[in-house]
Amino acid sequence: MIPVKKLTSLIIEPTNVCNLKCSFCFVTEGMTRKGGFMEFDLFRKIIDDCPDLEHLCMHNWGEPLLNKDLFRMFDYASQSGIPNIVMNTNGTLLDDATIDRIVRGPLTILRFSIDGSPETYKRVRGVELAEIEKNILKVKEARDRLRPALSLGVVFTVEEESQEDVEEYIAYWENIVDHVRLQPKLIQSPRESACPEPFGKDYGKLVALWDGRVIPCCVDYNATLVLGNAWDDKITDLWQRGAIEDLRQAHEAKEFPEVCVNCNECETSKTPKRFFFQQV
Numbered sequence: 001m002i003p004v005k006k007l008t009s010l011i012i013e014p015t016n017v018c019n020l021k022c023s024f025c026f027v028t029e030g031m032t033r034k035g036g037f038m039e040f041d042l043f044r045k046i047i048d049d050c051p052d053l054e055h056l057c058m059h060n061w062g063e064p065l066l067n068k069d070l071f072r073m074f075d076y077a078s079q080s081g082i083p084n085i086v087m088n089t090n091g092t093l094l095d096d097a098t099i100d101r102i103v104r105g106p107l108t109i110l111r112f113s114i115d116g117s118p119e120t121y122k123r124v125r126g127v128e129l130a131e132i133e134k135n136i137l138k139v140k141e142a143r144d145r146l147r148p149a150l151s152l153g154v155v156f157t158v159e160e161e162s163q164e165d166v167e168e169y170i171a172y173w174e175n176i177v178d179h180v181r182l183q184p185k186l187i188q189s190p191r192e193s194a195c196p197e198p199f200g201k202d203y204g205k206l207v208a209l210w211d212g213r214v215i216p217c218c219v220d221y222n223a224t225l226v227l228g229n230a231w232d233d234k235i236t237d238l239w240q241r242g243a244i245e246d247l248r249q250a251h252e253a254k255e256f257p258e259v260c261v262n263c264n265e266c267e268t269s270k271t272p273k274r275f276f277f278q279q280v
Helices: 040-048 070-079 096-104 118-125 129-146 163-173 235-240 243-252
Strands: 007-012 055-057 084-089 109-113 151-158 179-184 186-188 204-208 213-215 263-265
Touching: 007 040, 007 235, 040 070, 070 084, 096 129, 109 129, 118 129, 129 151, 151 163, 163 179, 204 235, 235 243
Parallel strands: 007 055, 007 204, 055 084, 084 109, 109 151, 151 179
Antiparallel strands: 186 263, 204 213
C-alpha cells in the first residue's frame, strides 16, 4: 500500500488564460474548459481552510500576472503564515511597476519559463528571448537592490528535440539566476505504474482551479477528475476522503482513469520524470 503524505502544498490557478500560444501547451490546443480568473474571496477561503500550508504555487495553466487580484493574494497568503510562495511567469508582462510590486512583495521564488536556445524559444513560444531576458535582468537588478532574499530561477520544459540545448542552457543561465530547473514535456503514451500525485511525492498537494474546482494533478488540464469545489468543500477534507480514495485505489490496482492511462513524459537523460515514483 502506497503511503499518503500530509497535505502541505497547493497549486492555485489565478487564471487559465494566457497571452502567449506556446506550441507544447494545452492552453494553446487541447483545453476545452472555460477561461476565467479566480476571485479574491475564493482565494481567501482556500487559504483559511488550509492552516497547515507550507508551500503555495501561484501558477497552473495560464499567465498568473493577468489576474488583477494577484498581489492581494500574495499579501493574504503571506499574512496567513505561508512561508513559501512561488510563481512561474512567461516574463512578458514585467513592466517597471509590476517588477517593483513583485520585488517588494512576499514572493519567495520567482521563476521564468525559458525553453532552450533563443531559436528554440522563438519556435516554442513565438516571442524573442532577448526581450524576456531584458525583463529578467531588470528583475534581478531590483531584487539585488531591494530584497536579495527573493530567489530567481528559470525553468526549461525539455523536449526530445531541445534536450541538446541543456548543457549550454545551464551554463548560461546559472550565471544570471539562482537556480535552473528542468522538466520533461508531457506526452501521450501508456502509463504502466502508479502516479505519486494522489498520494504525495515529497508532500501532499492538490490543485485549486480558478473556478473553485479541486483536482489531484495539474496535468488534468480539462478537470476530468474533480474531487470537489473549494467554494463548498474544505480542501483538507478532499485530500483525506471521498473521490481521492477511489483514485488512489485505482492507481494502486493499475486501473487508471482515462486522463491518467496515457499520461506520460518524454524520455530524456537530462531530467527525471515528475509524475512517476523514482526507482531506487
